[in-house]
Amino acid sequence: MSIRDQVHHYISETFLFGDGGKLKDDDSLSSSGFVDSTGVIELVAFLEQTFDLRIEDDEIIPENLDSVQRISTFVEARQKGLEVPKLNVTFM
């Protein structure tokens, strides 16, 4: 299964009880209301275990995790050792 398919499958099984037809790759997970407050950490745990990654605290941002598309892009980049978006500390 491709990265995208594994991610789509996990989200649809975990949050949509298998009803994956509703989930488009660029749907915002936070705006959709599918993913609740513990959903983020469940998703992070799934990604770490499935793709053998250590996701840093400053990578847990909407740019990397807010849609199937963004998650797939993030995982691919991490697997290839490429730069990924990190926490944007703009105000002290």
Place this chain on the structure above:
Amino acid sequence: MKGSDVQGTPREQFDAAREVERLSGWIRASVQQSLKKRGVVIGLSGGIDSAVVAALSVKALGAGRVVALGLPERDSSPQSLVLARELAERLGIEFGVEDITAGLEGMGAYRRRDEAVRRLFPDYEPGMPFKITLQSTPLADNRLNVFSLTLIRAGGEEESKRLGPQEYSQIVAASNMKQRLRMTMLYYHAERRNYAMAGTGNKNEHEMGFFVKHGDGGADLMPIIHLFKTQIYMLAHALEIPAAIIERAPTTDTYPAEVTQEEFFFRIPFGVMDAIWQESENGATPEELAVRFALAPEQVERVVADIRSKKNGTAFLRMPALRFDSLAHEAAAAGSEELGRSGRTA
């Protein structure tokens, strides 16, 4: 941070003295006419919310119809009980202490929580202070809501690790037994006297889901649940609540190490949050609020988004038990709306 010096709308337009009168009248009518009870029982945490509810209840019913309980357990700050007792004396109400440690031990609350902590920190021993904090900081950056556990070792050395879903859920579920057991004890005392149980939740907590369902969320009446934290401070001044209670930083008083409500959950000073929240409910845009509160529009957007995401993510806490027939009523209502639109009657 300029935002933390903000004085927002809730303070300017709120008439505390009038609200005191209004709420006292409402408590009296609720207890006597709606609930048909003889008085109220209140859990006093030593914090400002329960102090305000107690003072309002005394105004509404008289000191002879208000009973207060302190409900400490092993991890409670001793200061909580001291402040609660002083307030009860000041108000002239009966005050009792029910220590729920043994009950929690019997239910395995500490054991179940500690097991999860030990999975994260294998050297954790019961008695070592730890706290849970939320990493997000909507005013500063765009990180998502993730919790960390901070262990404080002998000598004061602190170590923090991000909580995984199993550990987080187990720690919260076991810790929630504290609030639920308090509810159980308060209802014992209320029912024994044929009294009602007054809850002490406020709007910030309730709408953002910072409460335990059927724990501190369980009560017969909720006199201040419609009020922002900043408005509750104004009521406290109007009711002459002791300064020590007003000045104490809101605390969770749940974990073995002191953690403020701001560190644990809200992440934004109440003055800033309440002002932005209320104005945005009134239709103000992020740009307008940014100018008003000397913040950047992105900061305001993140605060509003954070409030919205916490509300949406915790909607289940505010739902009463779902019933099949409520769906049937909705379907019937939708059907009759459609008939109405087409001009036909049912």
